[in-house]
Amino acid sequence: MKADEILMDEIRAGNSQAFDVLIYRYEKSILNYLYRWVGDFHHAEELCQEVFLRVYKSALRFDSNQKFSSWIYRIANNLCIDEYRKNKHVKKIDIEGIEVPSDENLEEIVEKQELQECVKKAVMALPESHRAVLILKHYQNLSYNEIGEILNCPVGTVKSRMHYALMELKKALLK
Amino acid sequence: MTCKNIKSELVHFIYGEVTPEIKTDIKEHLSICSECKREFDSLVNTREMLNNWKDITPSEEFQRILNESLKVCDREEDVSNLELIKGAIFSMIKTLSPGMCGMVVTTFMVLVMAAKVEIINLNPILLIICGVFWSGIYSMVFDLAIKNGSSSDKVRMRELLGLNLKYSVYFAFLALFIGLILLLSLSIMSYSQEFLYSFIPLFISAYFIVRKVHYSYVLHGIFLGILYILMIGPVLYMQCLNFQFSVYVLMILSSSLGALAGGATGAWISSRVLFQVSRRHV
Numbered sequence: 001m002k003a004d005e006i007l008m009d010e011i012r013a014g015n016s017q018a019f020d021v022l023i024y025r026y027e028k029s030i031l032n033y034l035y036r037w038v039g040d041f042h043h044a045e046e047l048c049q050e051v052f053l054r055v056y057k058s059a060l061r062f063d064s065n066q067k068f069s070s071w072i073y074r075i076a077n078n079l080c081i082d083e084y085r086k087n088k089h090v091k092k093i094d095i096e097g098i099e100v101p102s103d104e105n106l107e108e109i110v111e112k113q114e115l116q117e118c119v120k121k122a123v124m125a126l127p128e129s130h131r132a133v134l135i136l137k138h139y140q141n142l143s144y145n146e147i148g149e150i151l152n153c154p155v156g157t158v159k160s161r162m163h164y165a166l167m168e169l170k171k172a173l174l175k
Numbered sequence: 176m177t178c179k180n181i182k183s184e185l186v187h188f189i190y191g192e193v194t195p196e197i198k199t200d201i202k203e204h205l206s207i208c209s210e211c212k213r214e215f216d217s218l219v220n221t222r223e224m225l226n227n228w229k230d231i232t233p234s235e236e237f238q239r240i241l242n243e244s245l246k247v248c249d250r251e252e253d254v255s256n257l258e259l260i261k262g263a264i265f266s267m268i269k270t271l272s273p274g275m276c277g278m279v280v281t282t283f284m285v286l287v288m289a290a291k292v293e294i295i296n297l298n299p300i301l302l303i304i305c306g307v308f309w310s311g312i313y314s315m316v317f318d319l320a321i322k323n324g325s326s327s328d329k330v331r332m333r334e335l336l337g338l339n340l341k342y343s344v345y346f347a348f349l350a351l352f353i354g355l356i357l358l359l360s361l362s363i364m365s366y367s368q369e370f371l372y373s374f375i376p377l378f379i380s381a382y383f384i385v386r387k388v389h390y391s392y393v394l395h396g397i398f399l400g401i402l403y404i405l406m407i408g409p410v411l412y413m414q415c416l417n418f419q420f421s422v423y424v425l426m427i428l429s430s431s432l433g434a435l436a437g438g439a440t441g442a443w444i445s446s447r448v449l450f451q452v453s454r455r456h457v
Contacts (some may be wrong), residue, residue, distance in 0.1 A: 170217055
């Protein structure tokens with residue numbers, strides 16, 4: 001299997017099939033990352049398309065010495081921040097006001113959906129910098145070092161954001 | 176490790192981001208401390224609850240729409256270094272010429288006032304040439320920094336200049352403050368009120384800042400102008416005391432060096448700022 005960075009070299013040389021391989025490799029993880037940022041499937045798909053378009057457009061600027069996965073996540077993250085700022089006026093969810101369904105009925109499908117909705121609300125109520133770290137760590141399963149590279153911050157900052165994020169979620173979800 | 180230390184590492188422990196030594200310490204501690212164990216269990220529960228938010232998969236339309244968008248999207252073209260430099264020079268002249276004019280006018284007015292009251296005896300043309308040279312170096316490096324940064328998209332570049340407003344305002348107020356102190360000192364030193372006329376361009380600049388008229392250009396110019404005056408300050412001082420060196424040679428050298436140093440510093444500062452901003456706009 002060719003490394004992502006080699007595929008990027010091939011894209012630069014004009015091989016569009018290499019780009020298809022990259023899309024195949026990353027579409028699901030990038031889509032899910034975006035989805036957990038914006039909370040809406042269709043919006044996440046639109047943003048995901050924009051991420052791949054940006055990757056394609058700026059393929060020449062990609063430095064083969066850096067890791068492709070960090071680069072594409074950074075593009076996705078920047079796009080999310082832009083979106084978040086554009087929609088700043090949208091009413092924020094209050095993390096304290098989230099109601100979690102009771103344990104007894106958790107088996108019920110409807111309540112499972114409710115639980116998913118609660119988790120979604122709780123994650124989306126986190127401050128943007130903490131949310132990014134939580135999504136990258138918990139849902140994307142990246143290491144703190146990689147997260148630091150993507151968000152352009154030291155590992156210590158990633159650690160403290162992750163700690164804060166999980167503590168906030170614990171408060172919100174285990175009431 | 177104390178309970179406090181253990182609690183601060185629990186989140187990282189759960190996600191497998193602790194060193195083997197800390198991992199062993201935490202495991203041992205959890206087997207004997209019920210309070211920390213409770214905290215650990217609640218964090219594990221939280222993590223498990225997060226898994227209720229399920230992954231999604233791209234729709235069938237996703238690939239088709241993306242392929243269509245890719246067909247119409249233009250990829251950035253590779254440009255040679257010569258074209259990059261040509262573009263940078265053109266862009267420098269186009270975007271920073273008002274700033275250069277602002278800088279020349281500010282410098283010129285202060286120096287003419289200084290010459291008028293016979294504190295100094297300078298050749299203003301020489302100073303203007305040095306000033307333009309400095310501004311040129313500064314803006315060229317500035318422009319190249321933008322072009323070689325992670326964002327070369329033209330639309331993004333405009334956004335970058337817009338976002339730079341915050342820093343420009345800081346620089347401008349700093350420049351105004353330094354300029355006012357400088358002019359006031361010259362007025363006191365020369366026992367002359369004529370220096371006070373030099374406040375005029377500074378007040379005009381302040382007006383531009385307040386009205387945000389071409390802030391990025393005007394402010395760069397003012398910033399450069401004031402720094403330039405500060406750079407040649409020591410030379411002016413030496414001349415006031417009738418220093419016995421070949422003053423003109425010294426002036427050319429120090430002004431050129433000052434220009435280079437100032438340009439490089441300015442470019443470094445702005446490129447740092449821009450890179451920070453542009454990382455957010457890949």
